[in-house]
Amino acid sequence: DRNNLQPIEHVLVYDPTGSVYTDINGEADIQKFSGSDSLAFYHSFYRELRVAWRDLAAENFRVSLRERVVNMNEVVVAASRWEQNKQEVPGKIAAVSARDVAFYNPQTAADLLTVSDQVFVQKSQMGGGSPMIRGFSANRVLIVVDGVRMNNAIYRSGNLQNVISLDANSIANSEVLFGPGSVIYGSDAIGGVMDFHTLSPLLREEGGWQARGGILTRYASANEENTAHAHLSLAGRRWGSLTSVTFSKYGDLRMGSRSHSGYRRPDYVERIAGRDSILIKSDPDIQVPTGYDQINLLQKLRFQPAPNWDLSYGWHFSRSSDVPRYDRLIETRDGRLRFAEWYYGPQEWQMHALTLRHTAPRRLWDVAKLTAAYQDYRESRLDRRFGSDILQERVEDVDIFSLNLDIDKGLSERTSLFYGGEWTHNRLASRGEERDIVSGTAAPIASRYPDGANYTTAAAYLSLKSNLSPRFSILSGVRYNHIRLNADFDKTFYDFPFEGIRLRTGSFNGSLGMVYRPTARWQFHLNLASGFRAPNIDDAGKVFDSEPGSVVVPNPDLASENAYSIDLGIVKAFGDRLKIEAGGFYSLLRDAMVRRDFRFNGQDSILYDGELSRVQAIVNADEAWVYGLETALKADLSGAFALRGSFTYLKGEDGDGFPLRHVTPAFGSVHLMYEPEKFRSDLYLLFNREIANKDLAPSEQEKPQIYARDRNGNPYSPAWYTLNFKAAYQFNPRWQVTLGIENLLDLRYRPYSSGIAAAGRNVIVGLRAGF
Structure with missing residues (x-):
């Protein structure tokens, strides 16, 4: 790679007499071409090059x-769980490569998802990030890690911050599938699917062992981030190992200094001599407190006992x-100020996954993959x-067991x-539990969810891809899902009008997509799909979830x-x-699960944690709808310059005509890139349009503390833009510096919808080394 000097695997080296491919070191034996006048070098991600032998x-x-810059031969995985040519996929998929992660x-x-410029991310606090895709978010979008669904039974409908449990520095590649993906992925895949693939061990054809690895150190000024990362890969003929470690420490976040002074909060709470005191910050642009730390560990092992068998184990840990x-x-x-303290306790997630893969033509499969996984997720909320x-x-601990079988069978060419x-x-x-911080005495209180509840799903799916001609492809599929939820309620604290919940439900989903390629430079696609989300424990069984002035039952x-x-989509290459x-x-979302006013034992308000609160519950409303337009452009300019841009516009309402909470403002980007040898730079603009008060969802209008005020004193989300610059210089194949x-x-x-102001001017310096 002329930009980062890294070796490129799977480059086709050929002349009229034959061809060879490069290995993981970017090397190939070309002795058989010694009599050739020239050789051609081809890789789908790179410009083809022909070089004379003497040169x-x-x-x-x-x-x-x-x-x-312009590539019509990309390969994606998210559409079917197997590698496919993107030209055969009747839908939108955006990818973020490890190369882009290292640069941005x-x-x-x-934050990694925003690198695509096509996913909007909301943040309630700095230690978070809730992706919004096509007007859906939280438990209406699905997170998949190495083929295993991460969504669990307590993923809520409000903004969800769990994606930060993943380590951006150990992601090999990620893809976002836009629109319903329930045929392949099941419940929750309504707005889209975020499919992450982490670093994996390599094997080598020759005997002996080969070690490869890298380190990263990074500093960011806006929150005084200090990140250290290291990974090591050991490759043998049959055994491989991959180890990755990342530690990050973030200080309090500084917002910008220009415009919208209402976002400033000059005061904060500190406990002094046993009493809560309100102090005035020396710098009102520092958001106190917002800092936190995080550690991520990844260990993978791979064993290939025979050429057609592959066994891999992965352990992920985040805290x-x-x-x-x-x-x-x-x-x-x-x-x-209402609260002296409100924080999430340590968020801990770990996953053990064992995958067996068999590759050989059989009657029922060509490639079969079986993945057994166990996840342990722990979260807590503390407030005073x-x-x-x-x-x-309030503390939650979820054990998640899963088993996935995925099969690829070629019926014909x-x-x-x-x-x-x-x-x-x-x-x-x-x-x-409630605890007196002075005396240390503790007593139980109502839990957030029914203790001991369980949630089980079972599903089968089938998808067919057919290239009816070189110009026309179809991708269709069906899936059936069965869901069981059991929850018993403890009446110690509240007299529930029912003993528990026994939910038994099923859902059929289908999709039919078509791609038409009249020429190599034109592509049209049409995709019809259904998706679903079954009620989970958070939806149906949340005991109480306090919000300002309301509780959920x-x-x-x-x-x-x-x-x-x-x-519908169109792609044109010039x-x-x-x-x-x-x-x-x-x-169109039917029987949409939304929060509405409710009655509990005939009452519309109850006393909760000493506060009279309006009763609400998640109910099936009539319907909701979202539509949108999406555009993107890539241009290879003269020399080493390139241009890239995107724009997304969304609109959505529920059956009562109210705006939907997770429909974001129109947003987009423009990038001007310069990439000569050893150097890469990007000067880019990110922008968001305004959401006026009348276009805010009712639930957002009730959060004036997180919004600016318009001329009438009503909350609204102002338009904004940022100008940004990134650069990287590759000294040699081992050392790279980024700014x-x-x-x-x-x-x-x-x-939009964020509870924390974004970073002000932020200088980021990174140093990477590889071996």
């Missing part, structure tokens, strides 16, 4: 390839420190009101069958919601210099 000899047989230096996996919930810490009551000595804590099944079981432990009559979507993409979609300046103009802004 090869003059360069000591070292060849540098330039990455393609996202701090978290949530954060306490994470301040900043949007709660800026709430006021009677002109005074200003002036109170009572700290309340043009037709492939993908089928398989999935089983998951979630087991929940939930408890609540269980609803034993909750049913699944279903989405129906149509997706030679290998320019590619334009445009598309639109419409999604970034985000928000060059130091503007003060808060992304």
Whole structure:
């Protein structure tokens, strides 16, 4: 690679007499071509190059390839769980490569998703990030890690921050599938699927062992981030190992200094001499407290006992420190801060996954993959009101067991069958406790969820891909899902009008997509798909979830919601210099699960944690709809310059005509890139349009503390833009330095629905070394 000097595997080296491929070291034996006048070098991600033999000899047989800006031959996995040519996929998929992650230096996996410029991320606190895809978020979008679904039984409908458990520095590649993906992935895949693939061990054909690895150190000024990362890969003929470690420490986040002074909060709470005191910050642009720490570990082993058998094991571990919930810490009551403390306890996630893969033509499969996984997820919430000595804590621990079978069977040269099944079981432990921070005495309180609840799913799917002609492809599929939920309620604290919940439900889903390629430079696609989300324990069985002035109670009559979507798209390439993409979609959500006013034992308000609160519950409303337009452009300019841009527009309402909470403002980007040998730079603009008060969802209108005020004093989300610059220089194949300046103009802004203002001017310096 002429930009980062790294070896390129699978480069086709050929002349009219034959061909060879490069290995993982970017090397190939070309002795058989010694009589040739020239050789051609081809890789789908790079510009094809033809070099005269004498020029090869003059360069000591070292060849540098330039990455393609315009590429019509990309390979994706998210559409079917197997590698496919993107030209055969009747839908939108955005990818973020490890190369882009190394260049843009996202701090978290949530920030990694924004590198695509096509996913909006909301943040309630700095230690978080809730992706919003096509007007859906939280438990209406699915996270998949190495083929295993990460969503569990307590993923909530509010903004969800779990994606930060993944380590951006150990992601090999990630893809976002836009629109319903329930045929392949099951429940929750309504708005889209985030498919992450982490680093994996390599094997080598020759005997002996080969060690490869890398280290990273990074500093960011806006939150005084200090990150250290290292990974080591050991490759043998049959055995391989991959170890990755990342530690990050983040200080309090500084917002910008220009515009929207209302986002400033000059005061904060500190306990002094046993009493809560309100202090004034020396710098009101510092958001106190927002800092936290996180560690991520990854260990993978791979064993290939025979050429057609492959066994791999992966262990993922992530643990954060306490994470301040900043949007709660800026709430006021009677002109005074409401909470002295509100934070998430350490968020801990680990996964053990064992995958067996068999590759050989059989009657029922060509490739079969079986994955058994266990996840342990733990989260907690702690809060204490200003002036109170009572700290309340609610702790959740979820055990998740899963089994996935995925099969790829070629029926002919043009037709492939993908089928398989999935089983998951979630087991929940939930408890609540209040503790006097002065005396140390503790007593139980109502838990957030019914302790001992369980949630089980079973599914089977079938998908057929057929290239009916060189110009026309179809991809269709069906899936059946069965869901069981059991929860018993403890009446110690509240007299529930029911003993528990026994939910038994099923769902059929289908999809039909078509791709038409009249020429090599044109592509049209149409995709019809349905998706669904079954009620989980958070939806149906949440005991109480306090929000300002309201509580949420269980609803034993909750049913699944279903989405129906149509997706149209067009891609046009002008030679290998320019590619334009445009598309639109419409999604209808029926029996949508939304929060509405409710009655508990005939009452519309109850006393909860000493506060009279309006009763609400998750119910199946009539319907909701979302439509949108999406465009993207890539242009290879003269020399080493390139241009890239994107724009997304969304609109959505529920059946009562109210705007939907997770429909984001229109947003987009423009990038001007310069990539000569050894150097890469990007000057880019990110922008968001305004959401006026009348276009805010009712639930957002009730959060004035996180929004700016318009001329009438009503909350709204202002438009904003940032100018940013990133650069990287590759000294040699081992050493690289990166420099970034985000928000060059130091503007003060808060992304839509976020409880924390974004970073002000942020200088990022990174050093990478590889061996």
